[in-house]
Amino acid sequence: MSNPTIEQLLKSSSAQLVNSDSALLDVQILLAHVLDVSRSHFYTWPDNVVNPSDLIQFNTLLTRRINGEPIAYITGQQEFWSLPFVVSPATLIPRADTEVLVETVLNNVVSLTAKGIDLGTGTGAIALSLAHEMPNWSMLAVDYSQDAVELAQKNCTNLNIDNAEIIQSDWLSNVDDSWLNTCDFIVSNPPYIDEKDPHLSQGDVRFEPNSALVAANGGLQDYIDILNRVKPFLKPSGYVFFEHGFEQADALQRLFTECGFSNIKTVKDYGNNDRVTFGQFI
Numbered sequence: 001m002s003n004p005t006i007e008q009l010l011k012s013s014s015a016q017l018v019n020s021d022s023a024l025l026d027v028q029i030l031l032a033h034v035l036d037v038s039r040s041h042f043y044t045w046p047d048n049v050v051n052p053s054d055l056i057q058f059n060t061l062l063t064r065r066i067n068g069e070p071i072a073y074i075t076g077q078q079e080f081w082s083l084p085f086v087v088s089p090a091t092l093i094p095r096a097d098t099e100v101l102v103e104t105v106l107n108n109v110v111s112l113t114a115k116g117i118d119l120g121t122g123t124g125a126i127a128l129s130l131a132h133e134m135p136n137w138s139m140l141a142v143d144y145s146q147d148a149v150e151l152a153q154k155n156c157t158n159l160n161i162d163n164a165e166i167i168q169s170d171w172l173s174n175v176d177d178s179w180l181n182t183c184d185f186i187v188s189n190p191p192y193i194d195e196k197d198p199h200l201s202q203g204d205v206r207f208e209p210n211s212a213l214v215a216a217n218g219g220l221q222d223y224i225d226i227l228n229r230v231k232p233f234l235k236p237s238g239y240v241f242f243e244h245g246f247e248q249a250d251a252l253q254r255l256f257t258e259c260g261f262s263n264i265k266t267v268k269d270y271g272n273n274d275r276v277t278f279g280q281f282i
């Protein structure tokens with residue numbers, strides 16, 4: 001059989017991706033990755049024939065996707081805040097909803113020279129987007145996992161960001177004393193899924209590290225641990241911003257209140273679900 005055209009290949013391969021609700025987009029991203037072109041190329045050149053070696057490579061990637069592996073792990077990339085991030089199975093894949101967390105920080109922290117810490121940075125998506133957006137801010141990003149620290153460092157270098165530092169730390173335990181009483185804000189998207197949540201055995205999250213997804217105490221334990229440690233690092237009126245699960249806003253509001261925070265607010269994500277809760281330590 002002769003080699004397929006781009007149009008034929010996209011059609012036949014998307015039909016094989018029955019488990020994905022974005023089959024055509026998935027195969028376009030995979031083929032664009034193999035051919036090293038943008039997706040617009042496919043609309044301009046639908047009749048171009050795909051050569052045999054590209055076809056073999058594409059079919060290998062397609063099989064991985066058919067087996068459920070997330071597109072971002074297959075291509076090694078994910079866009080976040082319009083920036084290209086390198087990803088690996090060592091960390092969570094940055095989610096579009098997490099951009100709401102970045103936006104909420106930017107909408108509330110008014111100082112042009114703010115200092116902030118991102119706890120559990122993973123790819124570095126939150127800290128590096130903030131550092132990129134606000135070149136006079138100083139960001140410190142920490143992760144418990146050395147693999148995540150290396151990945152975030154790689155993203156920091158690739159994005160030419162010079163106002164973010166990345167260190168290995170169990171929450172704030174390795175953060176230098178020079179950060180005490182200096183932070184305008186602390187931000188985190190910690191693990192927050194309950195270990196019994198059926199969503200953990202479905203779809204893309206099956207391939208992501210459990211350590212980045214699951215927390216004890218119905219998914220709340222990491223918020224409790226963080227809130228119990230942040231105060232010495234915050235300036236007066238400093239903020240803590242958390243991403244959380246869509247049913248956790250009430251619990252987060254309660255935790256912030258119990259820990260003595262004020263001006264506690266919850267913000268919805270693009271799907272109209274409660275997603276970010278924050279408060280100020282006055």
Ligand code: GLN
Nearest residue numbers: 189190191192193212213
């Ligand atoms: N929002 C992610 C999900 O539902 C979870 C992220 C997290 O645990 N921090 O898959």
